[in-house]
Amino acid sequence: MGGGKRNIAVRFFGGAGNYTDVLEQLCTYVLTENPTEAGAFEWVKANTRATSDEGIRDRLAFLESIGLLELEPDRVRLTQRGIEWLSETNPEILYELLSSAVYGFDTVLEALLDGPKTDDELGDAIKAEHSEFDWNDASGPAQHRGWLQSLGYVERTAPENSLTESGRKLARRRSSEHPQLERGEFYAQTELEDAFDTSFGSYIKGISPRTDDEGALSYIILKAREGGPYGDEIDGERFTYIGEGVPEKGDQRLTGANSALLEQADRSTVPVYFFYQPADSDELRYEGLVDVVGAERVSLDERMVYRFTMDRLEIEPAEFxxxxxxxxxxxxxxxxxxxxxxxxxxxxxxxxxxxxxxxxxxxxxxxxxxxxxxxxxxxxxxxxxxxxxxxxxxxxxxxxxxxxxxxxxxxxxxxxxxxxxxxxxxxxxxxxxxxxxxxxxxxxxxxxxxxxxxxxxxxxxxxxxxxxxxxxxxxxxxxx
Incomplete structure (x- = not known):
C-alpha cells in the first residue's frame, strides 16, 4: 500500500447512511469548543452509542488520516479542508478526502454505473481493479458503501446498491479521464501523448482541437513558443494569442483550429490546456487551463489575423x-x-x-x-x-x-x-x-x-x- 493509502475505510458512528450527520455535529463541536482529545472522546460517548475507547480512537484516527481532523493530546482541531466541508457541507469535498486516502471509492462508483450491485460484487470490482493488495476483509465493501450512502451518492435496497442521481453525475465525472498534469512542470511530447491518450503527429501544433469518438470537440491544446512567428504576449493573468497561419501565407484563414477557438470565445464548452515552449527546449511547460474571453480579426504587420484574448483559469479540468x-x-x-x-x-x-x-x-x-x-x-x-x-x-x-x-x-x-x-x-x-x-x-x-x-x-x-x-x-x- 504505497503512499500510506488505505485499503479499507473505517465506518463512523450513526450507522450506514448517517455517518455525515454525526460527523457534522462532531466537527461543529470541535470548531466551536477547541476540545482536548479526552474532551472529544467524552463528546462521542455522550452523543453516540460508542462505549469503547479503542473504537472511538480508530474512528478519530481515520478522520485524521483522510485530512479532516488534526489530533493532539491537548487539542483536536479541524484542518482547512475540514472547515471548508463543515461550512459548505458539500459532499464532494468529503468524497475527495475519502477517495484520496482510501482505495476503491472511484471503483465502486464506476461499477455502479453499470447497474445495481451487491456488496460482494463491489468487493470483486475493487479486487479486480487493485490487484496490488489482497482484498481479504469481507466488511470492506460495506464500509465503502456506508460512506457513499451517507454522502447521498448511493441508495440501498438490500441486498443491492445503486447510484442516486447525484451519485451518477459524480461517477460520470470521475470516470472521465482527465490528464494528470502539474502546472509549471515540463513534459516531452511522448509524455503528453500518454497523458491525453492521443497522437499529435510529428509535433504539437499551436492550436490542436481534439475530438471524441463521435467527432464532437472534446478539448483544445494551445501552445505558445518562445521566438515563434506570432509574437504572442503570454505574461500576466490576461494575455493575447494570435491564431493559426504563419506570415508567409498572408492573411489568416478560418481554419478548423481558428474556428475551434472562436467557438470558445462565444461560449466555453471544453477545457483549453495551455503550454509554453522555451526556445532552447523540446519540452513544453504546462500553464494550466485558459478561457477564451474575446476574439477579433485585426490588421497586424500588414496582414489580417485572428487575435484571441485569454484569461488564466485557477481551476482543474474536473472542476471545469x-x-x-x-x-x-x-x-x-x-x-x-x-x-x-x-x-x-x-x-x-x-x-x-x-x-x-x-x-x-x-x-x-x-x-x-x-x-x-x-x-x-x-x-x-x-x-x-x-x-x-x-x-x-x-x-x-x-x-x-x-x-x-x-x-x-x-x-x-x-x-x-x-x-x-x-x-x-x-x-x-x-x-x-x-x-x-x-x-x-x-x-x-x-x-x-x-x-x-x-x-x-x-x-x-x-x-x-x-x-x-x-x-x-x-x-x-x-x-x-
Whole structure:
C-alpha cells in the first residue's frame, strides 16, 4: 500500500447512511469548543452509542488520516479542508478526502454505473481493479458503501446498491479521464501523448482541437513558443494569442483550429490546456487551463489575423466539467419549493461564474435541439452556424441564474421580443402577447397568443414556473 493509502475505510458512528450527520455535529463541536482529545472522546460517548475507547480512537484516527481532523493530546482541531466541508457541507469535498486516502471509492462508483450491485460484487470490482493488495476483509465493501450512502451518492435496497442521481453525475465525472498534469512542470511530447491518450503527429501544433469518438470537440491544446512567428504576449493573468497561419501565407484563414477557438470565445464548452515552449527546449511547460474571453480579426504587420484574448483559469479540468454540468442541475428536489431567482453572491468565485455563464448557452440550445421554443425554427447562417440564442427568463443583468430552467432557446427576433416584454409565457407554457394593438409590431406577434412553446422532452430541463412568473411580473403581464 504505497503512499500510506488505505485499503479499507473505517465506518463512523450513526450507522450506514448517517455517518455525515454525526460527523457534522462532531466537527461543529470541535470548531466551536477547541476540545482536548479526552474532551472529544467524552463528546462521542455522550452523543453516540460508542462505549469503547479503542473504537472511538480508530474512528478519530481515520478522520485524521483522510485530512479532516488534526489530533493532539491537548487539542483536536479541524484542518482547512475540514472547515471548508463543515461550512459548505458539500459532499464532494468529503468524497475527495475519502477517495484520496482510501482505495476503491472511484471503483465502486464506476461499477455502479453499470447497474445495481451487491456488496460482494463491489468487493470483486475493487479486487479486480487493485490487484496490488489482497482484498481479504469481507466488511470492506460495506464500509465503502456506508460512506457513499451517507454522502447521498448511493441508495440501498438490500441486498443491492445503486447510484442516486447525484451519485451518477459524480461517477460520470470521475470516470472521465482527465490528464494528470502539474502546472509549471515540463513534459516531452511522448509524455503528453500518454497523458491525453492521443497522437499529435510529428509535433504539437499551436492550436490542436481534439475530438471524441463521435467527432464532437472534446478539448483544445494551445501552445505558445518562445521566438515563434506570432509574437504572442503570454505574461500576466490576461494575455493575447494570435491564431493559426504563419506570415508567409498572408492573411489568416478560418481554419478548423481558428474556428475551434472562436467557438470558445462565444461560449466555453471544453477545457483549453495551455503550454509554453522555451526556445532552447523540446519540452513544453504546462500553464494550466485558459478561457477564451474575446476574439477579433485585426490588421497586424500588414496582414489580417485572428487575435484571441485569454484569461488564466485557477481551476482543474474536473472542476471545469462540474461547473458546466451544474447549469443543467435540478433547481429543487421538490417542485413545491420555490427556487431563488438569483445565485447567492458567495456561492461561486468570479472564475466559476464565468465558466457557468459560458456553459449556459450551449446547455440551453442543446436542450431545445437548436430550435426556437416559440416559432420552432432552426435557422442557419451561410457558414453553417445555427442562429439560435439562449435567453435568460429572469434576466442576467439582474443576476438571473445560469440554470437551464431559467433559460429558453429563441431565434433573434423572438429573443428580442421576449426580453423587451412583447412576449411572456404562462405556467402551462402558453405564449402570452402584450396587449398593445396601438403599437407597431403588435400584428407581428399577435398570432402567437395562446400557442404552446416547443419544449425539451426531458421535463427537468423545462422552464420553472418561478422564473416565468418573475418575467411576467417584470413586464406587467397579469397572471393567467
Amino acid at each position: 466539467e462540474a461547473l458546466s454540468e451544474s447549469v443543467s442541475d435540478d433547481i429543487s428536489d421538490d417542485e413545491t419549493d420555490e427556487p431563488a431567482l438569483t445565485d447567492d453572491e458567495a456561492e461561486f468565485t468570479e472564475v466559476q461564474r464565468r465558466v457557468r455563464s459560458s456553459a449556459f448557452p450551449k446547455t440551453v440550445t442543446s436542450a431545445y435541439d437548436g430550435r426556437c421554443a416559440i416559432c420552432g425554427n432552426s435557422r442557419e447562417s451561410p457558414a453553417g452556424t445555427i442562429d439560435i440564442e439562449a435567453a435568460h427568463i429572469y434576466p442576467k443583468r439582474a443576476n438571473g441564474r445560469d440554470n437551464v430552467r431559467n433559460g429558453l432557446a429563441l431565434c433573434r427576433l423572438h429573443h428580442w421580443a421576449f426580453d423587451t416584454g412583447w412576449l411572456a409565457v404562462a405556467d402551462d407554457y402558453r405564449i402570452l402577447v402584450a396587449d398593445r394593438p396601438d403599437l407597431e409590431g403588435y400584428e407581428e406577434f399577435s398570432h402567437l397568443e395562446n400557442e404552446s412553446l416547443t419544449l425539451p422532452a426531458d421535463e427537468d430541463l423545462r422552464p420553472h414556473a418561478t422564473f416565468l412568473a418573475a418575467h411576467r411580473d417584470r413586464h406587467g403581464f397579469e397572471s393567467p
